[in-house]
Amino acid sequence: MKCSEPPTTPVPVRYRAGVVGESRRVVHPAVLEWDGAIYLARCGEPLPVSQVEVEPHGMPCMKCAALLSLGVAPAHGRRGVRMVGGVIEAA
Numbered sequence: 001m002k003c004s005e006p007p008t009t010p011v012p013v014r015y016r017a018g019v020v021g022e023s024r025r026v027v028h029p030a031v032l033e034w035d036g037a038i039y040l041a042r043c044g045e046p047l048p049v050s051q052v053e054v055e056p057h058g059m060p061c062m063k064c065a066a067l068l069s070l071g072v073a074p075a076h077g078r079r080g081v082r083m084v085g086g087v088i089e090a091a
Contacts (some may be wrong), residue, residue: 013039013052026061030069042067 010029017025026040032049039047043063 010042011039011054012056013041013047014058015047015051016053019051025058027055027058028061028064048083 008043010031012027013030014025023082028039028043028045028047030039030041030047032038032064033040037049039049039052041047041064043061045061
């Protein structure tokens with residue numbers, strides 16, 4: 001791994017309070033991607049670094065949990081994201 005590459009070890013992240021409704025503040029196992037601008041969850045959801053917190057406690061993302069239990073490969077690197085007017089969105 002080069003110094004400029006983010007680590008690929010998943011960390012538990014969720015949206016910060018006030019960014020989304022409480023029902024969407026679930027914990028995702030995610031890795032930093034796209035030059036450290038987003039965390040990409042195992043379920044494929046792109047989570048902007050500026051909108052999340054590292055939090056090991058809380059309700060887990062059910063899709064991430066199901067994929068983990070089935071042994072399905074992570075979505076990391078498979079779901080495209082793009083910057084549109086300074087906003088990160090799924091491609």
